[in-house]
Amino acid sequence: MFDRKVVRRRRAALAVLVGLSLLLLTVSFGGAAGGGLSAIQRGAQEIFQPIEEGASRVFKPVGDLVGWFGDAVDAKKENKQLKGERADLRRRVAQLETERRDAEQVSSLEALRRGDAFPDGYKTVTARVIARSPTVWYSAIQIDAGSGDGVRENQPVTTGDGLIGKVTTVTGGTARVELITNQGSAVSAQVMPVGANGIVQPEVGNPRDLLLEFVEKGRRVRRGQTVVTSGFTSSKIESLFPRGIPIGKVSRVEPDEVELYQRVHIEPYADLRRTDFVDVLIPREGERAQRSP
Known part of the structure; x- marks a missing residue:
């Protein structure tokens, strides 16, 4: 069973991170507009950079896995398409070979007649x-x-x-x-x-x-x-x-x-x-x- 206290603590931590992220966005936009919040921006960046790097390392395997699944799905679709094209090519080659043989036989009949x-x-x-x-x-x-x-x-x-x-x-x-x-x-x-x-x-x-x-x-x-x-x-x-x-x-x-x-x-x-x-x-x-x- 889940520990409700642990769940509440995780939710609180998530809320804090969201709030800090919003604050950082506000500071970023404000600094971009007026140029007076650069010190605050730098401080916030120093605080959040380790968090961002840690989160990036934590979620990188997840991103890689999602990317792998996406690539696998694309590869499967491409493989299916290539198989279909190859089958069409084989049928076309067989048809052309049959037509060639037919033309040769009809031509040889004409040659015998002449x-x-x-x-x-x-x-x-x-x-x-x-x-x-x-x-x-x-x-x-x-x-x-x-x-x-x-x-x-x-x-x-x-x-x-x-x-x-x-x-x-x-x-x-x-x-x-x-x-x-x-x-x-x-x-x-x-x-x-x-x-x-x-x-x-x-x-x-x-x-x-x-x-x-x-x-x-x-x-x-x-x-x-x-x-x-x-x-x-x-x-x-x-x-x-x-x-x-x-x-x-x-x-x-x-x-x-x-x-x-x-x-x-x-x-x-x-x-x-x-x-x-x-x-x-x-x-x-x-x-x-x-x-x-």
């Missing part, structure tokens, strides 16, 4: 990839172009790097594309410039490695040579695809000691893991819309 590899008699519909196979990443993709855009089954689909697959099912506004890395895919192709023919199929267990099967042993296939669609329309390896679309490059050749053929491994040009935009090749008027497989 290049010598683009087949005559075809136009394109550019589409965005909106979904991928949930079970097998390299199996199929879904695009945001469909029958309303002129897309039909069995039409070739490319990126700016080369062939990636064909349309298998179509709705009014979307289409499913079977990729050349799907286990059921088969594309008739040629190795250039030697003209060796074969069928491109994915290697089991390695979707980034395609195989060109049924290549005759006598053909001098070498690493680094380009593989393109053959475009045959009247042979045993008839093609759905027009001639000359790039598929990939030869990575290695395995002679088969038993069979009459050699196995040619192909690294596809198109990176199917990072495909966001594609072109569907649509025959122009007068061209056959579909070919028999």
